[in-house]
Amino acid sequence: MKAINSVRLAFLSRSANEGFARVAVAAFASQLDPTVEEISEIKTAVSEAVTNCIVHGYGDTLGIITIRGRLYENGKLILSVQDRGRGIENIRRAMEPLFTTGDESERSGMGFTIMETFMDKVQVKSKPGIGTTVTFTKYIQSRQ
Amino acid sequence: MNIKFQENFNELEVLLSGEIDHHCARGISESIDFKIRRLCPSLLILDFGGVSFMDSSGLAVVMGRRKLMNSIDGSVELRHVCGAAKKVFEMAEISRYVTIKEDKI
Ligand SMILES: Nc1ncnc2c1ncn2[C@@H]1O[C@H](COP(=O)(O)OP(=O)(O)OP(=O)(O)O)[C@@H](O)[C@H]1O
Numbered sequence: 252m253k254a255i256n257s258v259r260l261a262f263l264s265r266s267a268n269e270g271f272a273r274v275a276v277a278a279f280a281s282q283l284d285p286t287v288e289e290i291s292e293i294k295t296a297v298s299e300a301v302t303n304c305i306v307h308g309y310g311d312t313l314g315i316i317t318i319r320g321r322l323y324e325n326g327k328l329i330l331s332v333q334d335r336g337r338g339i340e341n342i343r344r345a346m347e348p349l350f351t352t353g354d355e356s357e358r359s360g361m362g363f364t365i366m367e368t369f370m371d372k373v374q375v376k377s378k379p380g381i382g383t384t385v386t387f388t389k390y391i392q393s394r395q
Numbered sequence: 396m397n398i399k400f401q402e403n404f405n406e407l408e409v410l411l412s413g414e415i416d417h418h419c420a421r422g423i424s425e426s427i428d429f430k431i432r433r434l435c436p437s438l439l440i441l442d443f444g445g446v447s448f449m450d451s452s453g454l455a456v457v458m459g460r461r462k463l464m465n466s467i468d469g470s471v472e473l474r475h476v477c478g479a480a481k482k483v484f485e486m487a488e489i490s491r492y493v494t495i496k497e498d499k500i
């Protein structure tokens with residue numbers, strides 16, 4: 252199926268852009284007339300993925316984060332969040348609840364669990380030294 | 396993000412409003428810790444009534460304050476948790492660690 256609309260967003264991995272990213276994505280998704288709850292789920296998942304790029308992907312360095320969004324006629328929304336940072340050694344382990352390599356006073360290892368709960372599908376592609384791409388699929392229910 | 400403090404007897408109440416994410420989490424934690432260290436309250440109340448957005452960074456804010464309160468034999472209570480923040484707290488089973496005061500209907 253062909254996308255009816257698409258966007259690409261690229262921004263520097265500064266934490267001030269976390270709010271910008273989730274609001275921009277929410278505005279894009281709003282074309283599918285989602286509920287308040289669905290919007291909040293999308294915002295939270297995007298915030299988790301973008302924070303991971305900043306904290307784990309780039310760490311003390313700065314890099315570019317790219318978000319791609321596509322909308323389909325049947326209410327399907329596809330979002331991908333990409334960094335060209337450190338990458339993930341063991342993706343399956345990284346996605347386990349409570350697993351974190353971060354500073355324990357600031358991270359709790361719940362990011363992927365939250366993304367998986369709020370999105371219909373979460374797919375992670377990553378290579379150490381190359382970067383990470385997290386892709387979400389979310390079906391926005393029609394309200395007619 | 397906006398934080399207001401209310402001190403009553405040996406309770407410290409923190410009224411949070413706005414969005415809690417990684418960008419502001421450290422600042423929130425530091426200002427609450429500063430107050431805890433100065434007042435040594437027996438109960439820390441975190442009021443989420445004005446919070447419009449929260450992600451996993453908010454979990455660490457709560458768990459970190461719980462750790463500090465534990466070290467002074469105090470406890471933590473969450474109030475007015477709703478919407479997206481509520482779901483995030485439920486996923487992390489935060490009620491195993493802190494009291495969540497349910498809203499009256
Ligand atoms: N973009 C990324 N680049 C490199 N490593 C990542 C990336 N995203 C996730 N990871 C790895 O996966 C782990 C788990 O991520 P997850 O978001 O579930 O938890 P967290 O970020 O550690 O904590 P929380 O999200 O609860 O604050 C991270 O600790 C990190 O090791």
Ligand SMILES: [Mg+2]
Pocket residue numbers: 299302303361362363451
């Ligand atoms: Mg995370």
